[in-house]
Amino acid sequence: MKNSKLHGAGAVFRYSMQQHYKTTSIRIFLLVLFVLAVASFPLLSLTRGGEREVETTAITKIYIRDELGAFPLEDADIHADARFANAVIVRTGMDDKTLAETLSKEPTSAAAVIGVDQKLTGSFIIRGLYGEKGSVGSADLHTLNNVLEEALNKARMRTLNVDPASAEMLGKRAVTRVQTVKDYTEGSGQFDTGAHMIVNLFYSYFVLILAMLSMSYIFQLCMEEKVSKLVESLMVSVSPTALLVGKVLAVTCFIFIGLGIVAGGLVISYFIARQMGDVSFIREGFIKTFEFDPTALHLHLGSVLLIVVCVLTAYLICAAYSAIVGSCCSKSEDTQHASLAVVLLVLTGYMVTTFVPLMESDAATVFISLFPFTGLFAALPNYISGAITLPVLIASLVIQLITAYLLARLAGTVYRMMLLYRGGVPKPKQLVKMLREHRAAEKAAAGKEANHGNEA
Amino acid sequence: MGFSVRELYKKYGEKVVVDHLSFQMDGPGVYALLGTNGAGKTTSIRMILNMLVKDGGTVEWNGGPLTLQTCNVGYLPEERGLYPKNTLMDQLLYFASLRGVPRAEAKKRIAYWGERLEATEYLFPPAERGRAAKPKKADQLSKGNQQKIQLLLSLISDPELLILDEPLSGLDPVNSDIFKSVIHEEISKGKYLIMSSHQMATIEEFCTDLTIMNRSKTVLQGNLAEIKKSYGRINLFVKAEQDIRAEIEAAGVTILSDVGFSYQCRVTGEAQANGLLKTLVEKGVTLIAFELREPSLHEIFVEKVGDAHEEQ
Structure with missing residues (x-):
């Protein structure tokens, strides 16, 4: 060294x-x-906030206003989720104002409005609503929404006479692959x-x-x-x-x-x-x-x-x-x-x-x-x-x-x-010129030192 | 033992910056490398230390090529500095580790040189108000004190060959004396020193041999005492109580300058000076001073460099 x-x-x-x-x-x-x-x-987890699902929910009563009517939800699909097994499900036609008054009076109630989102792509939308002063929080509503989404999907399949196995098949995404025959x-x-x-x-x-x-x-x-x-x-x-x-x-x-x-x-x-x-x-x-x-x-x-x-x-x-x-x-x-x-x-x-x-x-x-x-x-x-x-x-x-x-x-x-x-x-051209001169001088010096070594 | 430079040559493009410089030191001592600005002194030193690739020539230490491995060199460059934001102690220990000086030994040397250079308070700052001392950083020091640390850096490896390029430039008289005492100490230890300076008085104080360079070429080289002797005693200083200009001129002596009744003169030799002295005594002139001396290094330098300028 x-x-x-x-x-x-x-x-x-x-x-x-x-x-x-x-x-x-x-x-x-x-x-x-x-x-x-x-x-x-x-932080990511926390900022998802209400999107997190709760293990037990404060919701005891669910008002459902189905504006679609085309795919009737079944209570059994909602009760199948243990967290809502005992929840009372009420079909309602209440207008927004009455719904709001009801939720403000009932601290453990929530409501879901099922409709079509006209502003976006025309897809189905489930709006979960809860009273501001009650014990129900946004996480409860996200949990309910997920359960209702599942129930709505099942209802759509039922209405279209699609059995569960076929429904699973439909849910799978089609992907593309490009490969050689050999690789294939x-x-x-x-x-x-x-x-x-x-x-x-x-x-x-x-x-x-x-x-x-x-x-x-x-x-x-x-x-x-x-x-x-x-x-x-x-x-x-x-x-x-x-x-x-x-x-x-x-x-x-x-x-x-x-x-x-x-x-x-x-x-x-x-x-x-x-x-x-x-x-x-x-x-x-x-x-x-x-x-x-x-x-x-x-x-x-x-x-x-x-x-x-x-x-x-x-x-x-x-x-x-x-x-x-x-x-x-x-x-x-x-x-x-x-x-x-x-x-x-x-x-x-x-x-x-x-x-x-x-x-x-x-x-x-x-x-x-x-x-x-x-x-x-x-x-x-x-x-x-x-x-x-x-x-x-x-x-x-x-x-x-x-x-x-x-x-x-x-x-x-x-x-x-x-x-x-x-x-x-220095510009690249100058640098190259300097490098050439430097290398030439280094080589000459190395040659002289070698000669010096031989002489010694 | 010995140090020699043979036919050192360097050119940039077509411009020759060092033209076949040769000198040698057969034993310990101080060798001076003098020259005007741009004469090629620093380039020569850089080639000696392998910082610049030589276009010709060899540099030998004890019969073999001088490299980082064959010679323990200490160098105080003209363009010197320190890491501004790093502590002094860290920098000194870093340089010591690069030179293979064990940490404990390095600390001893730092303490010793710190005391000699009167820099202990910066290297080992005292505790303040019961709090542990905060190590000093380079940018907290004045220029003169930074120079002390730079000299310490060059001495940390206890070098065999010490090269000092303008060691006293920018120093106040007190710090100059400290530096001089350190240089004297190194000389007394039997080290090889190469000094480059514009301060002729300093060089004259230390060096035994010298080379004067001008525009890449060697214009004068040899032992300082012999060079002076070769010039002879031709400088005459006369101080009288009256105007003696006429007597001096009558004796054929050249007056270089006169202030009041003090005259700096140039004589052809001792005989001419003695003749003038005899005339002045005979005329009853009251003399305060009559000194015949060799030319100073400054005068030799100016004469040699001036001659070279005229030739070119």
């Missing part, structure tokens, strides 16, 4: 970590992040465009955030010594390569510890929400909102490892590219201009990845999976949603790792070359 260019990287890493977590604002930020993550599911006969390679879009959108958004985070941290750390004028003192103690490696490792830890804190907070949050009641609404709400079938995804135990590898590779590419651009900055003002170079590249990759699935072209999907700057966003979601095969994903990962390695080496050279540079951010 002593003779290695990486000698001192560990000390740089430890110091960067120590200073980062010594900062009060960082500690407060992480604490707030953790608290928000922990609070998320319970082997029972693999299922593909759902909706699932593909959603997975793509979420994963690429996650990578985009990761890229932006790494950019801001790495820019700051690349310039730190230049701004504080410590660079020359440091360069007699540690090689620029070790300095950069130590710093990038520290940034990696900041980011992944932050993500870990959020992930840990969400897991705790989920368990807390489960203790508070039913949490199936989260998954169901997600599926309902984005209308996709999670069973179409290629998710298995190995997927966790794949996700980790893909996220780390994507991070490495973004970090190395940010290090190249960040090394060209000498002062804070430079970052505004330089960050555009990173943002443009990352956003282009993100946009392409997000929109290409709409083309539904296999060739485009494979191309964006293999091209490193789009592959970091697209390869994993494409594989998970069945748009590409495992060999294509592996090929993409290999290309990305090679790209990350080459970028990291280039970042090391640019960082070494630019540490003592004090001008404005």
